[in-house]
Every structure is written in structure tokens, then in C-alpha cells.
Amino acid sequence: xxxxxxxxxxxxxxxxxxxxxxxxxxxxxxxxxxxxxxxxxxxxxxxxxxxxxxxxxxxxxxxxxxxxxxxxxxxxxxxxxxxxxxxxxxxxxxxxxxxxxxxxxxxxxxxxxxxxxxxxxxxxxxxxxxxxxxxxxxxxxxxxxxxxxxxxxxxxxxxxxxxxxxxxxxxxxxxxxxxxxxxxxxxxxxxxxxxxxxxxxxxxxxxxxxxxxxxxxxxxxxxxxxxxxxxxxxxxxxxxxxxxxxxxxxxxxxxxxxxxxxxxxxxxxxxxxxxxxxxxxxxxxxxxxxxxxxxxxxxxxxxxxxxxxxxxxxxxxxxxxxxx
Numbered sequence: 001x002x003x004x005x006x007x008x009x010x011x012x013x014x015x016x017x018x019x020x021x022x023x024x025x026x027x028x029x030x031x032x033x034x035x036x037x038x039x040x041x042x043x044x045x046x047x048x049x050x051x052x053x054x055x056x057x058x059x060x061x062x063x064x065x066x067x068x069x070x071x072x073x074x075x076x077x078x079x080x081x082x083x084x085x086x087x088x089x090x091x092x093x094x095x096x097x098x099x100x101x102x103x104x105x106x107x108x109x110x111x112x113x114x115x116x117x118x119x120x121x122x123x124x125x126x127x128x129x130x131x132x133x134x135x136x137x138x139x140x141x142x143x144x145x146x147x148x149x150x151x152x153x154x155x156x157x158x159x160x161x162x163x164x165x166x167x168x169x170x171x172x173x174x175x176x177x178x179x180x181x182x183x184x185x186x187x188x189x190x191x192x193x194x195x196x197x198x199x200x201x202x203x204x205x206x207x208x209x210x211x212x213x214x215x216x217x218x219x220x221x222x223x224x225x226x227x228x229x230x231x232x233x234x235x236x237x238x239x240x241x242x243x244x245x246x247x248x249x250x251x252x253x254x255x256x257x258x259x260x261x262x263x264x265x266x267x268x269x270x271x272x273x274x275x276x277x278x279x280x281x282x283x284x285x286x287x288x289x290x291x292x293x294x295x296x297x298x299x300x301x302x303x304x305x306x307x308x309x310x311x312x313x314x315x316x317x318x319x320x321x322x323x324x
Contacts, residue, residue, distance in 0.1 A: 003143035010144055010170050017178035020171075023144060024151040024179065025188045031154035033109040033129045035122070039192065040078045040159060041285045043069045043277075044150040045166035045209035047092075051250065052207055052243060059247040062258045062270060063096040064210040065166060066123075067320075068278035070263065071311050073121035074319035077285055082124040082153035091255040094125045099256045100324055104128070119323050129154040147171060151179070155189075162192040162288075164281040166199075166209030173198055173219035178226050185224040193288025194221040195280050202243075211276045213241045218280075218299065222288045230297035237276050238305040245269035263324065265316045275315060279307035 006023065009015055043065040051058045069081035083093025094104050104125045106112050116122045126149055127134060155161055163180060167173055173196035184191035196219045199212025206217075213234060220227040234241045246269060248258045262270035287293050287303040294300070314320050 003139070003145065006144045010147065013170055015144075015147075015171060015175060017175045017182060020147060020151070020175055021179040021182040021186070021188075023148050024183060025186070027130075027132055027148045027152040028157065028188060030132045030152070031130050033112070034154050034156050035080070035109065035112060035116075035124070035159070036156040037078060037116070037159055039162070040080050040155065041069075041072055041162040041164070041281050042080050042082060042153055042155070043072070043164045043281050044082060044153075046146050046150055046168050046171070047209065050169075050207045052201060052247060054243075054247065058250060060090075060250045060255060061208075061210070061246045061248050062262045062274060063091060063093065063255065064274060064277040065164070066093045066096050067259060067263055067274050068164070068281055068311075069123075070121060070323050071274060071278040071314055071320045072281050072285075073119065074314040074323045075282065075310050076120070077282065078120055079281075080122050080124065080153060080155070082126065082129075082150070084126040084149070090250050090252045091259075093123075095252070096256070096259060097123050099252075099259070102324060121323055124154055147176075151176070157187075157189050160190045160192045162281075162285040163194045163196075164277075164284050165194075165196045167196060168198065168209050169206035173217055174226075174229055177219035177221040181221045181224050181226050191221070191223055193284035193286075193293075195219075195284040195288070197280065211273070211280065213243050213246060213273070220284075220288060220294050220299075222293075227288070227294045228297065230294065230299065232299055232304070234276065236299065236301050236304055237279060237308045238301075239272050239276070239308070241269060241272055241276075246273045263315065264321050265318065271312060271315050275308050275312035278311040279304060282307040282311060 073079040085092040199208035261267035
């Protein structure tokens with residue numbers, strides 16, 4: 001009943017960052033398994049995004065957050081991805097990993113660590129490591145699990161977590177960024193750099209929980225300090241990209257084909273789009289601690305372009321493919 005009532009409050013766009021932090025702190029007591037390393041970068045989205053419309057039909061793009069975690073690990077950063085099966089998209093995080101032939105049903109935390117030591121990357125399916133995720137499905141009604149879930153990977157509270165998280169139109173990026181700052185302040189979770197984003201369409205409406213080829217809104221935090229809001233465009237990454245170059249029909253076959261073409265470096269437009277998303281994760285991890293990371297509503301473009309180049313190189317050189 002509580003989860004459902006909070007979902008109603010979310011629908012009214014009135015959730016506060018204190019409420020989000022409180023629910024997340026409670027959910028952090030739930031994981032069946034926990035993962036302990038000094039520091040990680042995790043990428044995730046809330047899901048529930050509308051996607052882009054063209055000629056009256058809805059289109060998606062690649063599984064950007066999941067692929068980004070793999071790219072980040074290929075650059076040498078310690079990356080994890082925590083997710084589940086698809087909701088509004090025909091392919092969710094777990095399905096994406098499985099469609100490449102990779103294993104998602106690890107037997108225990110020791111197996112996760114074995115994979116981690118070999119690849120610098122691990123994937124956590126929410127059904128494997130948390131009971132609250134299954135509870136939300138069994139209730140068969142709307143809850144706030146799509147907010148609390150992405151904020152509570154099975155990570156030890158002493159592990160420094162750097163975060164790239166996408167939100168939909170019901171929760172502002174600032175709400176999530178401030179919630180992370182509060183979690184660090186209350187010593188619930190050690191937090192490093194945080195970037196929370198949502199993508200806009202040509203009419204400036206929130207349509208995706210990933211980077212947009214038009215404008216992307218961001219909120220930033222570092223440890224217990226909220227650093228501000230702003231916007232970024234493809235030009236800030238040093239590239240040009242159009243909507244038609246990244247659109248994918250919302251079917252399992254088409255999305256998987258696009259995922260392969262992006263990760264394997266076969267489609268230069270999807271490679272650029274993937275590198276844009278991954279570079280924000282690298283920015284959160286590597287540059288958010290710097291005093292000039294966020295200035296007057298913009299991310300430092302020099303840092304951002306450096307991150308983009310590193311991530312793109314990891315893709316085109318085949319290092320990201322090898323991780324997977």
C-alpha cells in the first residue's frame with residue numbers, strides 16, 4: 001500500500017528528494033547478495049520513457065545505459081550494471097545481456113566476483129539479488145520500484161558509487177541528484193560523482209531517460225553537494241547526430257541488431273550515440289570532483305570531449321566487444 005501510494009504521489013510529480021532518499025535507504029537493506037569493491041561506476045535508467053514519435057509511430061534506440069557500462073569497463077573503469085527485463089521497451093537490460101549469449105543468472109556473490117576479476121564488469125539482474133523487485137511484480141500494480149530499484153544496486157554501503165542515471169517525465173533530475181547527496185550526507189551510501197539526465201524531443205518535452213540528439217537536461221552532485229542543473233547537446237561532445245540516425249523500431253530483433261551494430265562499431269552514428277551516453281558516466285566518475293566540472297549550467301566541454309574520445313576509441317578498437 002505504501003509503495004502504491006508513493007507511486008500516486010510520483011504521478012502527481014510531487015515526490016521530494018528526501019522521500020526518494022528515504023525509500024532508497026530502506027531498500028538498501030533488502031539485497032540478498034551484496035558486492036564489495038573499493039569503487040564502481042553504475043549506469044541505469046528509470047524506464048517508462050515515451051521514446052520518439054515519427055509519423056505517428058513510436059521508436060526507441062539502443063540499450064544505451066547497459067551498453068555504456070560495458071564500454072566504461074573497456075576503458076579501465078570498474079563498471080557494473082543492475083537491471084531487469086523490458087517494460088516500455090521490447091528489450092530490457094537483462095534481455096540485452098542474454099541476447100548476446102552472456103549469462104545473467106549467477107549462483108552467488110562469489111561467481112559475480114569471479115566474472116568481475118576477469119572482465120572488470122558484472123551484471124546484476126534485479127530478480128536474482130533483491131526481493132523488493134519481485135514483490136513489485138507480484139503486486140501487479142504501479143509502485144515506485146522503477147525509482148527505488150535503479151538507485152539500489154546490490155552494492156556495499158562502503159563502496160564508493162559513481163552514478164549515471166536517466167529519469168522519465170515524472171521525476172526531475174534534480175530530485176534524484178539531491179537524493180544521492182543526502183544519502184552520502186547520512187552515510188547510507190558512499191557517493192562519488194552523480195549525473196542524472198533526461199532527454200528532450202524537438203518540442204522540448206521529456207521523452208527518454210537517455211541522451212537526446214536534441215537537448216539533454218542534467219543535474220549533478222558530488223558526494224554530499226548538489227552542483228546544479230543544466231543542458232547539453234551533441235555539440236558539447238564534439239559531434240553532430242540526428243534523430244533519424246539513431247531511431248530503432250521497438251521490436252526485439254531491431255533493437256538487438258542496433259545494439260550489435262553500436263557495440264561492435266559497425267554503425268558510426270550508433271557508435272557516436274553510445275559513446276555520448278558512456279562518456280557521461282566517465283565524466284561523473286573522473287571529473288565531477290573538479291571545481292570546474294559544472295560552470296553556469298554547462299558541463300566542462302573539454303572534459304566531456306575527452307571522455308567521448310576515450311569511450312569511442314574503446315568501441316572502435318573492439319575492446320568493449322571483448323568485455324561482453
